[in-house]
Amino acid sequence: MDKLIITGGNPLKGEIAVAGAKNVALKILVASLLTDEELVIHNVPQISDVQFMLEVLTELGVQSTVEGNTIRVVNKHKTDAKVPLEVGSRLRTSSMVMGPLLARYGRATTPNPGGCRLGARPIDRHIDALKDMGADITYNSNDGYFYGHTEGLHGATIHFEKNTHTGTETLILAAVLAKGQTILENAAEEVEIDDLIACLNKMGANIKRTDPRTIVIDGVSALHGAEYSIIPDRNEEITFAIAAAMTKGDVTVKNSQREHLAAFLEAFKNAGGTYEPVDGTTTRYCCGGSIHPTDIVTSQYPGFMTDWQAPWAVFMTQATGVSTIHETVFESRFSYVSELKKMGAHIEFFDPDVPHPDTFYNFNWADRVEGSHQAIRITGPTALHNAVLEITDLRAVATLVLAALVAPGESIIHGVGQVDRGYERIEERLRTLGATIERVKEE
Ligand code: EPU
Numbered sequence: 001m002d003k004l005i006i007t008g009g010n011p012l013k014g015e016i017a018v019a020g021a022k023n024v025a026l027k028i029l030v031a032s033l034l035t036d037e038e039l040v041i042h043n044v045p046q047i048s049d050v051q052f053m054l055e056v057l058t059e060l061g062v063q064s065t066v067e068g069n070t071i072r073v074v075n076k077h078k079t080d081a082k083v084p085l086e087v088g089s090r091l092r093t094s095s096m097v098m099g100p101l102l103a104r105y106g107r108a109t110t111p112n113p114g115g116c117r118l119g120a121r122p123i124d125r126h127i128d129a130l131k132d133m134g135a136d137i138t139y140n141s142n143d144g145y146f147y148g149h150t151e152g153l154h155g156a157t158i159h160f161e162k163n164t165h166t167g168t169e170t171l172i173l174a175a176v177l178a179k180g181q182t183i184l185e186n187a188a189e190e191v192e193i194d195d196l197i198a199c200l201n202k203m204g205a206n207i208k209r210t211d212p213r214t215i216v217i218d219g220v221s222a223l224h225g226a227e228y229s230i231i232p233d234r235n236e237e238i239t240f241a242i243a244a245a246m247t248k249g250d251v252t253v254k255n256s257q258r259e260h261l262a263a264f265l266e267a268f269k270n271a272g273g274t275y276e277p278v279d280g281t282t283t284r285y286c287c288g289g290s291i292h293p294t295d296i297v298t299s300q301y302p303g304f305m306t307d308w309q310a311p312w313a314v315f316m317t318q319a320t321g322v323s324t325i326h327e328t329v330f331e332s333r334f335s336y337v338s339e340l341k342k343m344g345a346h347i348e349f350f351d352p353d354v355p356h357p358d359t360f361y362n363f364n365w366a367d368r369v370e371g372s373h374q375a376i377r378i379t380g381p382t383a384l385h386n387a388v389l390e391i392t393d394l395r396a397v398a399t400l401v402l403a404a405l406v407a408p409g410e411s412i413i414h415g416v417g418q419v420d421r422g423y424e425r426i427e428e429r430l431r432t433l434g435a436t437i438e439r440v441k442e443e
Contacts, residue, residue, distance in 0.1 A: 004413040004427060005438045006404035008386070011249035012433040016240055018232040018255040019045040019424040020069065024195045025230055026093040027169050029053045031200060032062055032073040033100035034177060037225030039203070041071045044230065045424045048417065052090045059083045060097060082109045085144050089113065095123055096166060098148055099174030102135050108148040112139070121330075122364070125160055125167040132156040133171075133178055155180030155219060162362050163300040163329075165190050168215070172197065175217040176205040184215040189301040191260045195231045202226040232257055235307050236423060237283075238264050239398050242315045243433070245273040245287035246406045251433060256283035263304040267312070270294055271319060291381070293321035298328050300362065310336050310399040316378045317345045318406065326352050326375040331363045334376060336396035342387040343403055343411075346380070349373035390414040394422045401426065405435055414442070 020043035029050070032039045044050055046069065054064050054071075061078035064071055088094040088111030101108035113123065127137050130148070133156045137148040155178055158171060168188040175182035187193075189212055197207045197215070203226045206218040232255040244251035245268070258265060258277060265275055268285075272292045276284040293316060298306040306329035316323035317340065327333050337347050352375050358365040361374070386409030391397045397418040404411035416439065419426055427437045 001415060001417045001442055002439050003442055004401065004416050004419075005440055006401065006411050006413065007409065007436040008405045008411065009408040010405075010434050010436060011247045012243050012251055012405065012430070012435060013249045014433045015252045015254060016429055016433060018236045018240070018253060020230045021045075021192055021195065021233040022047060022049055022422045023192045025050055026053050026091070027096065027173070027192070027196045028199050028228065028230060029057060029071070029073065030093065030096045030100060030173060031196070031203065032057065033060065033075050033077075033097060034104065034173070035203060035223040035225055036075055038072055038074045039225055040227040041073070042069065042227070042229035043232075044069050044071045045233065047420060047422055047424055049091060049421045052087070053093060055087050056083050056091065056094045056097065059087060060101070077105065079105075082145075083111055085111045092121065093166060095126065095146070096170050096173060098126075098130065098146065099170050102130065102148050102150050103153050103174050103177040106150050106152070108146070110146050110148070112144045112146065122367070123167070125162070125164045126170045129158045129160070129167065129171050130174055132158055133174060133182065153178035155182040155217075157183045157185065159185040160187065163188050165193065168193055169196055172200065172207060172215065172217060175219060176200055176207065176223065177221075178219040180219055182217045182219070184217070186213050187215045189213060191231070191234070191301065199226065199228040199230075202228055234260050234305070235395065237261065238308050239311055239402070239423075241268060241273065241275065241285040242311045243402055243405060243430075244285040245271075245291070246315055246318055246402060248287065249433070250284065250286040252278060252282060252284045254282055256281055258283055263302060264308055267294055267296060267304060271315065291315070291319040293319040293323040293380070295324045297326045300329065306330055306333060307395050309333065310393075310395045311402055313337075313347070313376065313378060314340060314399050314403045314406075317380045317382045317384060317403070319378075319380045321380065323378045323380070324375060325378070328360065328374070329362045331361070331368045331374070332372055333393070334373070335393050336391055336399050337376060339387070339389045339391055339400055340403060342389065343384040343407055344382050345384065346378065346382055348377045350375050350377055385409060386411040388412045388414070392418060394418050398423060401430075405430070
């Protein structure tokens with residue numbers, strides 16, 4: 001795995017284009033299993049998670065051609081194919097193939113999924129809902145596989161007790177070819193889901209979001225090929241916005257999606273950041289004055305996303321006063337704190353008083369690791385200093401890149417494979433903004 005060497009302290013300035021959304025690309029690739037015709041997907045980010053998903057699909061018989069940011073995929077299904085554990089376990093979304101495989105072939109053998117280590121991250125909500133549609137699914141803890149079988153998926157009314165982003169998508173991918181109507185109640189609202197729906201409808205599906213948290217899917221007998229361009233990545237945009245503000249720079253972001261970033265933009269403004277719409281898809285981010293502390297509670301869309309809290313924490317190390325971040329979606333998403341402390345950040349853990357944690361938090365409260373905490377208190381401003389850093393979660397490693405960009409001196413970040421999972425050619429692109437950042441092979 002490579003490492004990044006960053007010499008911080010330069011204000012980032014210039015123009016940068018946001019790449020396509022990882023969390024759409026992966027799901028649309030899974031949708032290729034729903035047809036035998038070619039699916040042409042544009043604006044796919046060149047990241048390792050996409051590569052990993054193509055490896056999963058190759059195991060299932062999908063043929064792919066990658067030309068820059070366009071991927072062509074055709075499903076030549078292999079009967080009895082089974083994704084090897086080591087291939088499936090790299091990626092949480094590998095489990096999503098279960099829906100299309102059950103819908104089309106009546107059988108699915110899928111490995112227990114991997115992905116970023118953000119706590120237990122079970123897929124019980126996906127499995128229970130697929131069972132409601134007529135699937136018989138068992139997990140074999142000896143070999144780490146889910147074994148699914150069905151005589152035919154049928155429509156069902158599914159009420160998710162708690163929000164699940166990929167659970168909602170897994171059910172959509174299963175229901176498009178099921179017999180009859182499926183209604184997803186308390187379905188997740190993330191905009192990436194609507195982009196998947198738009199692509200599936202272009203392939204001949206019949207899916208409607210009838211109100212913000214209800215999705216109605218009328219099963220069709222077959223889907224056909226299509227050509228689709230995916231939306232830009234919201235998480236990249238907020239990373240560039242924070243980089244601009246923290247380094248006292250001035251960055252103009254192309255392919256901007258202000259309409260999907262309302263909660264972020266409000267917090268950014270409250271913190272003293274400035275954003276200026278240049279046109280419908282271009283936004284300028286900067287911050288000339290002092291940075292103010294904020295209190296953030298993460299939540300599902302349209303709230304402040306859990307993916308943004310790690311970069312936000314490093315931003316708040318530069319604020320004058322005490323900021324708090326309360327994580328409510330995942331039970332373990334503060335792995336970056338120990339690394340930021342190495343750079344001089346003043347961060348303490350605490351547990352907010354929550355009367356009914358089992359219903360308040362999005363994760364299963366019973367899965368919580370004893371002694372872990374759900375909130376942090378950051379006292380700033382801190383002149384961060386350089387350090388040697390290592391981390392294992394995608395958004396957290398992007399956070400350390402931000403911290404190193406603001407810290408004078410040379411920082412080294414190990415475990416860069418994590419950032420490659422979700423950010424396309426990050427060092428090359430940051431260099432165009434004036435960052436001093438280099439990738440070096442680990443000895
Ligand atoms: N959960 C369960 N059981 C389930 C499903 C979820 O307990 O069956 C728990 C999870 O463990 C978590 C909470 O419910 O604590 C919410 O999980 P959700 O299913 O909504 O999240 P996800 O689908 O696993 C996706 C994104 C994440 C993003 C979250 C929130 C993908 C591939 N991943 O995760 O993105 O943070 O939604 O929007 O779409 C990332 O891109 O780095 C990333 C982690």
